[in-house]
Amino acid sequence: MADWHPTAYRTHTLGEIQERGADLVGKEVTVCGFMEANRGKGAICFVDLRDGTGKLQVFLKGDAIGEESLDVVQRMTRESTLQFTGIVAQKRPPKLKEGESPPPPAYEVVANGVEVLTRANVPLPLGITDTVSIGLDTRLDNRFLDLRRAHVNAMFTLRARVLQYGREHLISEGFKEINTPKIIASASEGGTNLFPMMYFDTPAFLSQSPQLYKQLAVLGGMERVFEIGPAFRAENHDTYRHLNEFISFDIEAAWMTDEDVMGVQERMIHHIWKCVAENDQEHIDTVNEYRASQELEPISVDVPSLPFPRIDYCEAIQMIQDAGEEIQWGDDIDSSHCDIIAAKYPGFHFLPRWPMEMKP
Amino acid sequence: MADWHPTAYRTHTLGEIQERGADLVGKEVTVCGFMEANRGKGAICFVDLRDGTGKLQVFLKGDAIGEESLDVVQRMTRESTLQFTGIVAQKRPPKLKEGESPPPPAYEVVANGVEVLTRANVPLPLGITDTVSIGLDTRLDNRFLDLRRAHVNAMFTLRARVLQYGREHLISEGFKEINTPKIIASASEGGTNLFPMMYFDTPAFLSQSPQLYKQLAVLGGMERVFEIGPAFRAENHDTYRHLNEFISFDIEAAWMTDEDVMGVQERMIHHIWKCVAENDQEHIDTVNEYRASQELEPISVDVPSLPFPRIDYCEAIQMIQDAGEEIQWGDDIDSSHCDIIAAKYPGFHFLPRWPMEMKP
Structure with missing residues (x-):
């Protein structure tokens, strides 16, 4: 407490x-x-x-x-x-x-x-304890009131816990936290659009990844580092898989293979889910009270078992072809394809070992 | 371990x-x-x-x-x-x-x-274990090698600990971590220059403070929140007290006075120093080995006592006048003036209660 x-x-x-x-x-x-x-x-x-x-x-x-x-x-x-x-x-x-x-x-x-x-003005633009639905515009225009609604508040609390447990786990495996510059002189990852800006008289960009700085820290003998911070991607997409500004959990470590890195990720996710299940059920209950009022299915915290399934790229392509989709070895796997894979592997899973030509 | x-x-x-x-x-x-x-x-x-x-x-x-x-x-x-x-x-x-x-x-x-x-190329542009001084340009051009030097590496480790202990303390006092947008539509604090940018076709700025978002979270019933993240200030100053991009420890809390907020700060700093003194002496020793090689005084971790002295603005003005400086009630206290105060209060101290007209 x-x-x-x-x-x-x-x-x-x-x-x-x-x-x-x-x-x-x-x-x-x-x-x-x-x-x-x-x-x-x-x-x-x-x-x-x-x-x-x-x-x-x-x-x-x-x-x-x-x-x-x-x-x-x-x-x-x-x-x-x-x-x-x-x-x-x-x-x-x-x-x-x-x-x-x-x-x-x-x-x-x-x-x-x-x-x-x-003294609060009357009438309130939205009810805090009412179960009636509220339009998104009303919610965003009055975000301070929207946040007071129990389930919205609970989600921010859960989000804070995820940060806390994730960090705790990385530190337990020897990772040190770093912060890398967000105003950068050139792109650090290919294939991603950048937000340009002026750093006084010098053209610059917002960082789309701490990649180069993390690698430099590891080459600098820092062994294992992580950053949890904002990344900026000027992608003109409007899907729930794209965000122009987001917070990334970013790690880098010396002397690891892809399998070792997946190990860090799955152990971290396992730790986060386990801690939420043990410590934060009251906030999940709060979310579910709201969901019940909206006739939505309750959410539950199912701690995933380790290891997560690894689905090789080749196996994934086969699975998508078997579902009747037009896809060839060497093609990108898009979100509708991921849904096909998720039907067979509904929990966390990895899709490692993509063809080198796609991300040279 | x-x-x-x-x-x-x-x-x-x-x-x-x-x-x-x-x-x-x-x-x-x-x-x-x-x-x-x-x-x-x-x-x-x-x-x-x-x-x-x-x-x-x-x-x-x-x-x-x-x-x-x-x-x-x-x-x-x-x-x-x-x-x-x-x-x-x-x-x-x-x-x-x-x-x-x-x-x-x-x-x-x-x-x-x-x-x-x-296999490393020879000759190395800088020595990792040598005690000879290296120019800043050489260090920055070969930062991955510079970081391998024990005292530089130790400082990054200590920095990671400060983040860890600071967060730990804030969470222990009920603060929840949030992340606020860094691309914003308008200034959130007066008197500070902003970096302009384009968010696709819309003019935008880099955030100079999470201020408005923190306040919104507290008004939203989140009670106590903090963010440790980047802030951007387009100030054309070249002093060691100004940075154009820096990481801020930023807190906001409901139902607190200035005295309560100073309490959070001083307890957090006390906790950080105490933990560093208890757990991280080896890294301080590493820094001091380097300092000894450069004939510099060793640094020590002196855990500050609580409470930190509060020096009212009026008392500070008096102190600066007593030192023979030209300053009037209502003037800003600049860094050379702070040095006068620091001569009498060499440890952590607060300078609260400035005239309202200066920061309306």
């Missing part, structure tokens, strides 16, 4: 109170968050508060917090940011049917003070 | 044999490396071999390896890459003077096979 350190705005995160509630009962805390909803019109009010670590209910009573503050909160717009001070309490357990076992204890904050940090 | 995994080219790294030599004595290994030197002209030869993990002596005897192979190695150029197969043996302990305690056991490989992977 992260060590959040108290800040001037709050003593605890909501996640800490959920997790360590039993230790905190009776203690005064100050918390901050976005208001998802409030309920209760009379002398009491319940607020569903959310920060980046979790959710918590805040309970307000007019006689404890004052009628004026109660009124402010009751009239507050959703997604406003609020700061509450109050006492941690165990929530009243739910009524159980006969034979039902009680859920684990849950906690709330009974407020004695509130501060409005920002 | 890293798990290096054997490759098609070698079963062990030189570092592994140094470290686990006692377990490996009598076992056959295959190793690769750069040849730093060879000694012995007759029926025997000693090779100093170096890879990215350490150094090892390889011992060759004509009757074990064959006269022809021995001759090849004896005529081999320095910095060629060689592969040796042989048996791990404990080196004969050095002769001791009376009362001298014996050094820890050291290991070597007694070769029974050699493969020349690449």
Whole structure:
């Protein structure tokens, strides 16, 4: 669990109170968050508060917090940011049917003070907890709100974990992280379009790969290096396999064959999937709650077995020909062909050993 | 210790044999490396071999390896890459003077096979183990050889550690890693020059900061985020405080004051220095061996105490005025002024709370 350190705005995160509630009962805390909803019109009010670590209910009573503050909160717009001070309490357990076992204890904050940090405009351009679909334009025009939706936020968290676990694995195999220049004087890989630019008075390009720099580092005795950073490709394609700017996991190592390099890759992917399966199921569940609301199949983290299948180029060509496609030895294997291969090998697999003439 | 995994080219790294030599004595290994030197002209030869993990002596005897192979190695150029197969043996302990305690056991490989992977051209444009100074042009024109010099290589290793420890600390405080676009449509920070470029038919710029994207992520409920990535600044300055392309540690967090942010920074720096001091002294020693050869003072890793001093802008202006400089409240504090402050506060320190008008 992260060590959040108290800040001037709050003593605890909501996640800490959920997790360590039993230790905190009776203690005064100050918390901050976005208001998802409030309920209760009379002398009491319940607020569903959310920060980046979790959710918590805040309970307000007019006689404890004052009628004026109660009124402010009751009239507050959703997604406003609020700061509450109050006492941690165990929530009243739910009524159980006969034979039902009680859920684990849950906690709330009974407020004695509130501060409005920002009031959200109404109406919101998109709902944070609604399950209705939202157009992509609306999402991108209001990305800060889109990101607050639980499944979108969870995907960014999972992405951060992939970076963390991938790096962790590479370092465990002796790889050292480097950063290579992104403004370069000439192309480092053939066959890929470059973005031209001016470096003051000198023509230059954006780097499409750390290739030459990685090789230089390895020739320089750095043994094993990696970079996780942006690469730029001025390809005028509009497919889900092309991006003009992307983050690449790029490795280079001394004294390895293609088989050794595939070994690094498959062990890294295995480590990442294994760690996600062990540590991050809550974020997968969050994504699946959304998917269920959209009547989509749930995703699952299936840790791949090692080694991944190696499908030689020759075998791949045969497989594509067997599926009735026009392809000859020496041709490129395009994405529709990959789908044919994926039908037989649905998990991770390698397609090594292409004809030398294609990538001289 | 890293798990290096054997490759098609070698079963062990030189570092592994140094470290686990006692377990490996009598076992056959295959190793690769750069040849730093060879000694012995007759029926025997000693090779100093170096890879990215350490150094090892390889011992060759004509009757074990064959006269022809021995001759090849004896005529081999320095910095060629060689592969040796042989048996791990404990080196004969050095002769001791009376009362001298014996050094820890050291290991070597007694070769029974050699493969020349690449032969280095002669003469080398720069020496790898020489202590003579080399001009910057020669170093940059032959950067792969320059990097093989122990102290240069050590600095890249230390740099990789700083990235690792810094990330580790930020993750421990709940920060999630993000990557933000580097091709952007408009400036994200005022007052800094941008590199213009064309994104296909659209004018664009290289990003000078992840600022707006980080803020968007935090407003999106990601709570605490960081990016370690390139930033581009088209500033026409030639000082050691300006770089046109650099890697920034960039953080953003919800519900923090300037004091809280300084806390994150100083704890991170403290953690990095502490880890370097605990784990990486060997690399500092390598740098200092070089520095000693150049009659330079050794560097040391002094773990800074917490908190770092905060020097208010007003106090800083006073200090600079006291040193006899012409400066008024509201002026910028330039690098020569910083040197005056550093004379009194030689360690890490903050200069917070500048007049709002300077950075509106």
